[in-house]
Each structure stands twice: as structure tokens, then as C-alpha cells.
Amino acid sequence: MSSLSITPYFPFCRVHFFGQRVTEEGSTLRIRPDKRYKPVCSVCSRHCAIIHAWAKRPIRDLNCGAVKVVIECRYRKVFCTNCGRILVEDLAFFEPYQRVTKRLARYIYDLCKILTVQDVAEHLGLDWKTVKDIDKTFLEEEYGETNYGDLTILAVDEIAVRKGHRQSPYRRIQESVRNRQACYTGK
Numbered sequence: 001m002s003s004l005s006i007t008p009y010f011p012f013c014r015v016h017f018f019g020q021r022v023t024e025e026g027s028t029l030r031i032r033p034d035k036r037y038k039p040v041c042s043v044c045s046r047h048c049a050i051i052h053a054w055a056k057r058p059i060r061d062l063n064c065g066a067v068k069v070v071i072e073c074r075y076r077k078v079f080c081t082n083c084g085r086i087l088v089e090d091l092a093f094f095e096p097y098q099r100v101t102k103r104l105a106r107y108i109y110d111l112c113k114i115l116t117v118q119d120v121a122e123h124l125g126l127d128w129k130t131v132k133d134i135d136k137t138f139l140e141e142e143y144g145e146t147n148y149g150d151l152t153i154l155a156v157d158e159i160a161v162r163k164g165h166r167q168s169p170y171r172r173i174q175e176s177v178r179n180r181q182a183c184y185t186g187k
Ligand SMILES: [Zn+2]
Pocket: 041, 042, 043, 044, 045, 046, 080, 081, 082, 083, 084
């Protein structure tokens, strides 16, 4: 009897794998909350007893080798008495309103340090805006949100995003001279 298992590659808590579909386009894994655990509010992290509705969402994960992996996740919308509103439960492996797993988002951010947003989007087969928004979210977490409030003196600069100045695309950067903070980056 085989002891092979895919679960070590998906170390997600409080969920249960219940199906898998493999096609030429990739692999889809079906996940639902483990009913042994009460749902947790994604805002205040308190347990919620009132389930408002069930929902389902495809969430892109890291590729497994060359295979594209999508997690079809069932989750609950709960009424949190502490927050006083209906919210998506926290299943830890994805942000409530994102369509990629946290670990894929981290991988995207790391790639964006060495590749352009367009390169990353093409490499992973994702929408350019999805990649840009993830990169922006991580940058704001790391460096804080851009403060446009006291912009008075601006400097404009251009950087090559690849080696070789002739063919290299450039990015135009505007930065506040006072606090050396980039406030706009364009093509
Ligand atoms: Zn709450």
C-alpha cells in the first residue's frame, strides 16, 4: 500500500482536503474548513458562532514543479459579534479578499525585487494588476504608506530596470526631495 501524500506540501491549518482534479491546465485541489474548529473572524481573530453563508473561491498557489496549482476553497462568511458585521472567516493561508495564497504573494514580492511587474505576471500567468497590487501591499508594509501630504519639492529621475542602457526599459521616478521618498513610478 502506498504511503504517498500531498499534504506535506500544503501545510495549511484548520482545513481539510477532500478532492483533486488534474487536467492539462494544472491541478485543482479542493479544500474546506475542518469542522472540528470554530470559524475565526479575519479582523479581530475571535471565534464566531453565527455562520451567515458558505462561499467558494479559486485561489492560486505556488506551482508544484511545472504544474499550475489552484485551490478551490470553500469557506464561511460569519457574523462577528465583536466587530458587529459579516466577515470572511480567517483560514490563515490566504488573505480574506485575495485570490492568491499568502505564500504565493510572498514569492511574487520576492520576484518583483529582481524582475519587472510585467515579467512576473507573464512568468506566473497572472494579471499585471494583481502582481502590482501585491508588490505595493508588501512595499507599504515594509516601508510604510506613501505620504503625499507635505510634497513641496519634487525630483525626477530615471532608472534602467535591466542591464544595458540601449534596450533597457526605463522607469521614471518622482521623489520628494525633502524626505527622499519615491512618490510615483511610471514607464
Ligand atoms: Zn471580529
